[in-house]
Every structure is written in C-alpha cells, then in structure tokens.
Amino acid sequence: MAAQMSAVPAFRYRAFLSYSHRDESWARWLHRALERYVVPRRLVGQVTAVGPVPRRLCPIFRDTDELASAADLGAKVNEALSGSESLLVVCSPSAATSRWVNEEVAAFKRLGREDRIFCLIVAGEPNASLVPAHEADECFAPALRRRWRADGSLRDDMLEPVAADVRPGKDTRAEAKCRLVAGLLGLDLDALKRRDYQRRAHRAMLLTSASIGIAVMTGALAVAAIVARNTAERRQKEAEDLVAFMLGDLNDKLSEVSRLDILEAVDDKAMAYFQAQSGEDLGARALSQRATALQKIGSVRLDQGELAAAMTSYQAALAIASTLDLAGTDTAYRLAHAEALTFVGLVYWRQGKLDAAQGTFASAKDILQRASASAPDDLNIAFQLALVDNNIGYVLEARGQLDEAAVQYRRMLVAMQRLVAAQPGNAEWSEYLGSAQNNLGKLALLRGDLAEALRKYAEDERIQMRLAAEAPKDASRQGRLLTAHAILGRTQALAGDPESGMERLQRAVDIASSLVAMDASNAEAREQVALYGTQLARLRRLHGDLLAAGNLIAKAEAIFASLTAQDGENATWRREYAETLLEHAAQLHAMDDKAGARRQADAGLRMLASLLEKAPGDRSLLLAKAAGLLVQADAAADSGSARSLREQALRTVAEAGVGSDPRLLALKVQALLDLQRKTDAAPSIAHLWADGYRDAALLAALQRQGIDYPPNDASHPPSTATDGEVAAGQQGLLHPAGEPP
Numbered sequence: 001m002a003a004q005m006s007a008v009p010a011f012r013y014r015a016f017l018s019y020s021h022r023d024e025s026w027a028r029w030l031h032r033a034l035e036r037y038v039v040p041r042r043l044v045g046q047v048t049a050v051g052p053v054p055r056r057l058c059p060i061f062r063d064t065d066e067l068a069s070a071a072d073l074g075a076k077v078n079e080a081l082s083g084s085e086s087l088l089v090v091c092s093p094s095a096a097t098s099r100w101v102n103e104e105v106a107a108f109k110r111l112g113r114e115d116r117i118f119c120l121i122v123a124g125e126p127n128a129s130l131v132p133a134h135e136a137d138e139c140f141a142p143a144l145r146r147r148w149r150a151d152g153s154l155r156d157d158m159l160e161p162v163a164a165d166v167r168p169g170k171d172t173r174a175e176a177k178c179r180l181v182a183g184l185l186g187l188d189l190d191a192l193k194r195r196d197y198q199r200r201a202h203r204a205m206l207l208t209s210a211s212i213g214i215a216v217m218t219g220a221l222a223v224a225a226i227v228a229r230n231t232a233e234r235r236q237k238e239a240e241d242l243v244a245f246m247l248g249d250l251n252d253k254l255s256e257v258s259r260l261d262i263l264e265a266v267d268d269k270a271m272a273y274f275q276a277q278s279g280e281d282l283g284a285r286a287l288s289q290r291a292t293a294l295q296k297i298g299s300v301r302l303d304q305g306e307l308a309a310a311m312t313s314y315q316a317a318l319a320i321a322s323t324l325d326l327a328g329t330d331t332a333y334r335l336a337h338a339e340a341l342t343f344v345g346l347v348y349w350r351q352g353k354l355d356a357a358q359g360t361f362a363s364a365k366d367i368l369q370r371a372s373a374s375a376p377d378d379l380n381i382a383f384q385l386a387l388v389d390n391n392i393g394y395v396l397e398a399r400g401q402l403d404e405a406a407v408q409y410r411r412m413l414v415a416m417q418r419l420v421a422a423q424p425g426n427a428e429w430s431e432y433l434g435s436a437q438n439n440l441g442k443l444a445l446l447r448g449d450l451a452e453a454l455r456k457y458a459e460d461e462r463i464q465m466r467l468a469a470e471a472p473k474d475a476s477r478q479g480r481l482l483t484a485h486a487i488l489g490r491t492q493a494l495a496g497d498p499e500s501g502m503e504r505l506q507r508a509v510d511i512a513s514s515l516v517a518m519d520a521s522n523a524e525a526r527e528q529v530a531l532y533g534t535q536l537a538r539l540r541r542l543h544g545d546l547l548a549a550g551n552l553i554a555k556a557e558a559i560f561a562s563l564t565a566q567d568g569e570n571a572t573w574r575r576e577y578a579e580t581l582l583e584h585a586a587q588l589h590a591m592d593d594k595a596g597a598r599r600q601a602d603a604g605l606r607m608l609a610s611l612l613e614k615a616p617g618d619r620s621l622l623l624a625k626a627a628g629l630l631v632q633a634d635a636a637a638d639s640g641s642a643r644s645l646r647e648q649a650l651r652t653v654a655e656a657g658v659g660s661d662p663r664l665l666a667l668k669v670q671a672l673l674d675l676q677r678k679t680d681a682a683p684s685i686a687h688l689w690a691d692g693y694r695d696a697a698l699l700a701a702l703q704r705q706g707i708d709y710p711p712n713d714a715s716h717p718p719s720t721a722t723d724g725e726v727a728a729g730q731q732g733l734l735h736p737a738g739e740p741p
Contacts, residue, residue: 012083014054015118015184017062018105019090020098026090026122031062033177034088039185040195048186050085050116057184060088081107086116086184091139091163092123098141105143114148118183119163120176126160133473284324284333291320291336298343305523305567307347314343325367331378334371338364338384345391352571352615358395364388379419383429386415390432393439400619400657402446409439427467431480434463438487448660448691450495457488475515479525482511486532493539494662496694502543505536509552523563527573530559534580541587542696549587556580571611575621578607582628589635597635604628622656626667633674646671662693670701678705 015034019027035058046053061080081087087108095101108117124139140161147155162183164176171179178196182189298313318340324330325337345360365388372381393408413436419429441456461484468474468481489504509532515525537552560577564570581604588597605628612621626649633645649671653664665684672681685707688698702708 011085013059013061013080013085014057015060015086015088016081016084016104016108017060017088017090018095018101020092020094020101022094023090023092023122026092026120027062029173030088030090030120030177030180031060033173034058034060034180034184037177037181039181040192043185043187043192043195046187050184050186053185053187057181077104078107082111084108086118087113088180088184089117089119089141089144089161091119091121091126091141091144093137093139094123096124096138096141102141102143105141109143109148117144117161118180119144119161120180121163121165121167121170123167126163127158287320287324288333288336291317291324291340294320295340295343302347302350303524304521305527305563305570305573307350307567307569311344311347314340314347318344331371331375331381334367335380335384338367338371338388341367342384342388342391349391349394350572351569352611352618354395354398354615354618358392361388361391361395365392379422382415383419383432386412386419386432386436389415390435390439397443397446398615398618398620400617402443402659406440406443409436409443412436413440427470427477430463431467431477434460434467434480434484437463438484441487441491445491445494446659446661448662448665448687448693450491450662450692453491454488454495457484457491460484461488475518478511479515479528482508482528482532485511486528486535490535494695495692498539498543498696502536502539505532505539508532509536523566526559527563527576530556530563530580531576534576534583537587538583539696541583541590542700546587546590553580553584553587557584571615574607575611575624578604578611578628579624580604581607582624582631585628585631585635589631594635594637598632598637601628601632601635605632619656619661622652623661623663623667626652626656626664626671630667630670630674643675646674650675660687660691662688662691662695666693666695666698669698673701673705673707678707 017027017031035056037057039053039055039057043053044055061084063077063080081104087105089095089101089105105117108114119140121139125134125137126140127145128134128137128139129145144161145158147157147159149155164179165171166173166176178193179189181187182192185192294313294317298310298317301307301310301313318337321333321337321340324333341360341364345357345364348354348357348360365385368381368385368388372378372385375381389408389412393405393412396402396405396408413433416429416433416436420426420433423429437456438460441453441460444450444452444456461481464477464481464484468477471477485504486508489501489508491501492498492504493501509529512525512528512532515522516529519525533552533556537549537556540546540549540552557577557580560573560580563573564577567573581600585597585600585604588594588600605625608621608625608628612618612625615621629645629649629652633642633649636642636645650668653668653671656664665688669681669684669688672678672684685702
C-alpha cells in the first residue's frame with residue numbers, strides 16, 4: 001500500500017475551478033459546497049487511483065481576478081494549474097466562448113491530466129455546435145471537446161467530458177455535488193452515495209431514543225422506499241423530458257435546416273425509448289409523447305414521399321390519441337386527436353382518395369367543434385378549426401364545388417385575421433393567413449377574375465417574404481416562399497406579363513434546388529424543382545427558348561420518374577409527371593419531331609387515364625387531359641385523327657364544367673379554332689379578353705388563325721402592384737390542384 005501511495009504526486013490544491021465570470025454565482029456555490037463537504041468516515045483513508053481519501057476537499061483554487069485585459073493566463077494562474085490535482089469547469093454558453101476558460105482547459109491538458117477534468121453543466125447544451133443553427137447553445141469550450149496528443153496538440157476525434165448537470169429537469173445540486181466529489185476522489189459514485197446516505201441516517205438514529213428504535217428503523221425503511229420510488233419517478237420524468245426536447249425544440253431546429261435524415265434518426269431514438277417499456281409503464285404523458293413521436297415520424301416519411309409508411313405512423317398515432325381523448329376531458333388530448341385525424345386525411349388527399357380525405361377531415365372538425373363549445377376562447381382550437389376548414393375546401397375545390405369551397409376558404413380567412421390580430425408575432429399564424437389569401441386568389445382565377453387573383457397572390461407573397469426575411473436560415477419558410485413566388489409568377493404570365501412570370505418561376509426553382517442541396521431526401525423540394533421547372537419550361541418554349549426549355553424538362557422528367565418509382569400511390573406526383581411528359585411532347589412538336597411528340601403525349605395521357613379512373617371528376621386531371629389531347633392532335637399523323645382528338649378535347653373541357661376558368665376556356669378556344677369554328681370560339685375569346693387573359697398560347701392560337709382581337713388592342717395585363725412592390729416581394733406559382741398544409 002505504501003508503494004501505491006507514494007506513486008501519487010502531491011499537489012497544493014485539490015482542484016482548480018475554471019469558470020466564466022458571468023457564471024460567478026455558480027462558481028461561488030460550487031467552491032463553498034466542495035470545501036465544506038465532509039467525506040463519510042468509512043471512506044477516509046481508502047486508497048484510490050488518486051491517493052488516499054482525505055477528510056475534506058480543500059483547498060480548491062478559485063481565481064477571483066478578471067483576466068480580460070491580460071495577454072496570457074499569468075504566473076499565478078499557471079502556478080495554480082500546475083499545483084492542482086484536478087480541474088473543475090463550470091460549463092455554459094458563456095464559458096464555451098470564454099477565451100480564459102478555454103486557455104485554462106488547454107493548459108491543464110498540456111500537463112497530461114486530461115483524465116482529471118470534471119464539468120458542471122449549468123446552462124446550454126453539450127455539443128450543440130454540431131447542430132446547424134444551434135451553435136450559440138454550446139456549453140463546452142473547444143478544448144473540452146477534443147482529446148489531447150502527447151505532443152500537446154488537439155486531436156480530431158470528439159470527447160464528451162465527465163459532467164454533472166444542474167439544468168432544469170437534470171441533477172439536483174446535491175446530486176451534482178456528489179458526482180463531482182466521487183470524480184475528484186476517484187470513488188465509485190454509488191458507493192459514495194450509499195456511504196453519504198448511511199452517515200446521515202446514522203446521525204438521525206443517534207438523535208433518537210432507544211425506546212423508539214424499532215419505530216425509527218421502520219421509518220428509515222419507509223423513507224428508503226419513498227426515496228427509491230421518487231428516484232424512479234424522477235428518472236422517468238428526466239427521460240420523458242429528454243424525449244420532449246427531441247420531439248419539440250430539436251425537431252423544430254432540424255426542420256428549419258431541412259435535415260430529414262437527422263430528424264428521422266432523432267424520432268427513431270424517441271420511439272426506441274418507448275418500445276423499451278411495456279404499455280403498463282407508460283402514463284398519459286408518455287403515451288402522448290409516443291403519439292407525437294409517431295406523428296413526427298409520419299411527417300418525415302411524408303416529406304420523403306413515402307405515403308404508405310407515413311400512413312402507418314399516422315394511424316398508429318391516431319390510435320393512441322383517440323384512446324387518450326376518450327379516457328379524459330383534457331383539451332390538449334382532444335386537439336391531438338383532431339390533429340392526428342387531419343394528418344391521416346392529408347395522406348388520403350395525396351393518394352387521390354377524396355371521399356376518405358373529406359370524411360376524415362369532417363371527423364376532425366366535429367371533435368374540434370365540441371372542444372370549442374367547452375372552451376370558446378381557446379385560440380389554438382380556433383387555429384386548428386381554420387386548418388380543417390382549409391383542408392375541406394381543397395377537397396371541395398377538387399370536386400368542382402367552387403361555391404362550397406369558397407365558404408370554407410372565407411371562413412379560414414376570417415379566423416386567421418382574428419388570430420393574427422390577437423398574436424401579431426405568431427409566425428405560423430401569419431403564414432396561414434397568407435395561405436388563406438392564396439386560396440381565395442385561386443378561386444378568383446378559376447372564376448376568371450385575374451385582377452383579384454393577382455391581388456390575393458401578391459398579398460400572400462408579401463407575407464411569406466416578410467416571414468422568410470425574419471428567419472433566413474429556416475428552410476421551411478423558404479419552401480413556402482418559393483411556392484408563393486411560383487404561383488404569382490404563373491398567374492402573371494397568364495395575364496400577359498411573361499417576363500415577370502419567368503423571373504418568379506426561376507426564383508422558385510433556384511430556392512427549391514438549394515433545399516435539395518441541403519437534404520437530397522427532401523422529396524417535397526425535389527417535387528418543387530420538377531413542377532416549377534416544367535411550368536418555367538412551358539414559358540421558355542412559348543417564347544422561343546427551346547434549349548432552356550429542353551434542359552428544364554429533362555431534369556423534371558428524371559425527378560418525377562424517381563419520385564413515382566419511390567411511391568406509385570402518390571396521385572399528385574403522377575399527375576405532375578404526366579403534365580411534364582405532355583410539355584415534353586409540346587417541345588418535340590415545336591422542334592418538328594411529330595413522332596416523338598406523339599410518343600410523349602401518349603405516355604402522359606395513359607398516366608392521366610389511370611388517375612381519372614379513381615377520380616373521374618377531378619378538374620385538375622381533366623384540365624391536363626384536355627391540354628394533352630390538343631398536343632396529341634397537333635402531332636397527329638393525319639387530319640382525321642387530329643380532328644377526332646380536338647373534338648375529344650372539347651368534350652373533356654365540357655366534362656370539367658368550364659365555368660369561367662380561363663385555362664379551360666383557352667383550351668376550348670384553341671380546339672374550336674383548330675376545328676375552324678371561329679364563330680363558336682368568338683364568345684369565349686371575348687370573355688377571356690375582357691378578363692385580361694393574355695397567355696402566350698392563346699395569343700399564338702389567335703395569330704395562327706389570323707385573328708387580331710380586338711383590333712389595335714393596346715391594353716396591358718391587370719396589375720395589383722408597382723414594380724417596386726413586386727421587387728420588394730409578392731407570391732409565386734399556380735399549382736392546379738393545391739394541397740392542404
């Protein structure tokens with residue numbers, strides 16, 4: 001034993017306390033707590049790797065001088081570091097950015113005592129610097145996070161130092177002190193805790209009389225049981241708090257940087273925690289967290305384009321949420337139940353199952369209305385009701401029930417205006433206020449009111465640009481902004497301003513491409529690159545830039561081929577792929593490759609036919625079909641086939657219930673003119689012209705027939721903003737079908 005003791009060098013100080021002066025209150029507490037600590041008698045003298053266990057942990061060096069103006073650590077500090085057996089570091093974001101804390105850690109490591117560094121985390125997050133946009137939360141100084149080579153240089157591999165943690169929901173101060181004492185003395189933590197507890201129990205027993213010894217012993221056993229129970233409950237709460245962070249703040253931060261791969265890993269870790277416990281171990285809070293984890297996983301799968309996997313997760317979340325809702329009257333559980341139903345309806349929507357989607361949304365609305373009746377002033381319930389109204393409106397719009405859809409959209413707009421007025425700083429609510437404007441702009445377009453559509457789309461774009469400017473690194477806001485750019489740009493082109501339209505669509509494609517570069521698994525961003533690239537290609541083609549149009553369409557086809565191979569049930573992707581094939585056909589026809597144009601048009605129309613079997617009344621599918629038939633007619637091998645295809649296009653337009661939708665009216669005009677039925681086309685031409693419709697395809701059709709309509713017309717497309725306002729920010733693309741958020 002003497003040899004073992006002599007091998008341990010003698011030090012002047014038990015420890016050197018390193019801290020940022022912003023954390024001085026914590027440093028004072030730790031210094032006082034350790035120097036006043038009395039080691040349990042049975043452990044005193046026990047030989048450990050750092051020498052015999054002393055009675056007290058003193059002295060501990062704490063420098064109270066400010067070093068801000070010094071050029072280096074100074075002789076006193078270096079001497080104290082050399083004479084200290086261990087290094088204690090108070091860790092926080094302030095400490096992580098403190099030059100002197102980092103220098104003190106580095107100096108101590110250069111002494112070869114890297115294994116004698118112990119940390120107390122008081123704020124921030126360990127290794128947060130590895131999470132993009134979360135660097136400011138890092139609590140470990142750089143020198144703490146790297147191992148030290150023998151030559152005094154830092155290694156590349158990461159190191160997570162031994163640490164006690166007094167952040168909310170973590171260690172108590174007593175527990176943290178015990179962890180640090182065990183590390184400083186080289187003792188087993190459980191042994192120290194046990195001896196510490198025994199010492200306190202022994203003192204308590206000495207204060208009692210022998211006459212009540214049995215009662216005291218029974219009480220001690222009861223206390224031990226309570227402590228054990230409380231410890232188990234505390235540990236479970238700590239685990240649940242960690243899961244809550246993973247599913248909440250961490251998920252939100254990862255969503256902002258569009259890292260679906262890391263999101264997937266985080267959510268899977270949360271699920272692994274739940275799966276390691278039996279159902280009996282989970283209380284209502286843990287079950288609610290499990291439902292949230294399943295819902296988060298479903299959303300990642302949805303963004304990755306895996307509809308079947310998303311539906312599996314959402315339905316599992318729905319089963320838990322409905323059970324919790326039925327078991328009590330908690331409003332939060334009722335909201336979670338409605339939200340789970342809404343996500344299931346969203347997958348049905350993407351699969352083109354409109355009946356199932358509408359029924360699921362209606363069930364969610366019924367739950368929310370009952371919740372609202374008992375809590376009429378709850379703004380979160382009002383927000384969820386507005387979203388459900390929005391989703392129901394999308395289904396009604398797809399069915400061609402525009403008046404009914406308008407009721408839903410206006411109800412959403414009124415609700416969002418009230419909510420934003422109540423909480424102007426709520427970015428999510430402001431975003432959906434923009435969506436409500438977008439919805440009404442879409443209906444205005446369908447009714448042929450291009451001026452009103454432009455106004456509504458421009459208002460949405462202004463909102464989304466403001467929100468994106470407030471959080472430029474938030475990928476989700478960039479995604480909403482690019483959609484706004486594209487919708488407004490497409491509509492501007494329809495109204496006769498193709499230059500602005502192409503500029504906005506190009507901006508949308510560029511933003512979507514940057515999101516794909518951040519995370520290649522982001523299926524939504526890939527879809528947007530292809531969708532808006534196709535719409536931009538159409539405008540490039542119509543204005544003679546066939547090379548640029550060809551490059552855009554080749555990229556779009558490759559993306560849609562990959563997406564539809566990944567999930568053949570996604571009806572939206574398949575329709576958009578068909579539209580891309582039809583645009584390619586139009587390009588081939590423009591290059592006088594009629595055989596190639598026919599092949600591409602046939603492929604696109606076959607894809608649309610399979611979709612129309614499941615949703616025969618879907619206006620967006622009928623619109624695409626009519627356009628495809630006209631492309632096919634242009635490339636037909638003989639005039640008889642061409643005439644038959646144009647007549648079929650007219651029937652498809654009629655089947656869609658033309659109404660005032662300028663896109664359908666324009667297709668009708670094109671078909672009638674190509675059939676030499678100018679008189680029949682005249683009323684529709686007049687209607688389109690009065691509405692301000694100046695799409696390049698319509699103008700080309702009139703020019704082919706030698707029609708100058710109206711003669712010497714010098715009108716300009718309707719406008720809702722000055723050039724300065726447009727430059728400052730408005731909205732973007734016309735997505736024919738639209739999607740619930």
